[in-house]
Amino acid sequence: MNQSDTALWERMRVYDDKAAFDELYHRYWEQLYKAAYARLQQDADAKDCVQDVFIALWQKRKDLAIREQFAAYLHVALKNRVFNHFRNTSTYQKRLDIFADHPLAQLFQADGPLLLNEMQCIIAATVAAMPQRMRDIYFLNRRDFLSIDDIATQLNLSRQTVKNQLTLALGRIREQLSSLK
Numbered sequence: 001m002n003q004s005d006t007a008l009w010e011r012m013r014v015y016d017d018k019a020a021f022d023e024l025y026h027r028y029w030e031q032l033y034k035a036a037y038a039r040l041q042q043d044a045d046a047k048d049c050v051q052d053v054f055i056a057l058w059q060k061r062k063d064l065a066i067r068e069q070f071a072a073y074l075h076v077a078l079k080n081r082v083f084n085h086f087r088n089t090s091t092y093q094k095r096l097d098i099f100a101d102h103p104l105a106q107l108f109q110a111d112g113p114l115l116l117n118e119m120q121c122i123i124a125a126t127v128a129a130m131p132q133r134m135r136d137i138y139f140l141n142r143r144d145f146l147s148i149d150d151i152a153t154q155l156n157l158s159r160q161t162v163k164n165q166l167t168l169a170l171g172r173i174r175e176q177l178s179s180l181k
Contacts, residue, residue: 005070013061025054028071032078039082039145051079086145119177126176130169137162138169 003011003020005027011020029050036046053074057064066073127135136155140146148166152159 007064008069012058013064018059021058024057024070028074029054031071032074035075036078036082038147038150040085041147045085049085051083053077082145122176122179123173126173127169130172133159134165134169136167141166 001025005024008017008020008024011017012024032050032053033046036049038051040046056077057074062158087130127138128140133155137151140151140154141148146154148159148162151157155162
């Protein structure tokens with residue numbers, strides 16, 4: 001098929017055309033897999049996330065109004081799926097290592113929400129006070145879930161520089177959080 005993504009999407013959405021869906025799947029599966037694998041570093045998890053995006057696309061085809069480019073929509077859907085994967089797996093818990101020195105039991109006490117709010121404020125202030133490069137590396141790792149290698153490539157830095165900056169950033173946060181004990 002040499003039809004545009006938009007034409008295939010319309011055929012899929014309006015006429016339940018499985019052949020159009022298959023064509024879109026084959027056009028974008030590898031691209032999405034590579035993007036998912038770059039973030040997850042796990043073959044099975046990356047495949048699951050891509051599969052989930054396509055399953056949702058088929059299931060919600062009647063309700064979705066894709067106004068931007070189809071490829072852009074798929075990449076945003078994948079980014080959200082990967083984020084949900086991190087949130088719903090133990091990987092997400094590992095990324096919360098900045099709270100390691102604070103027992104979770106404290107968060108469930110009567111003043112727990114206040115403590116959590118105070119922790120978030122301290123983290124935000126500490127991150128805001130970081131040098132720009134350190135802050136960029138921190139956000140790419142913690143907010144965008146990029147690996148050290150991906151950050152190094154994106155920022156044109158050595159892997160060791162990225163590791164050092166991330167270690168320093170987390171150390172600053174831990175140091176500031178230690179005042180809550």
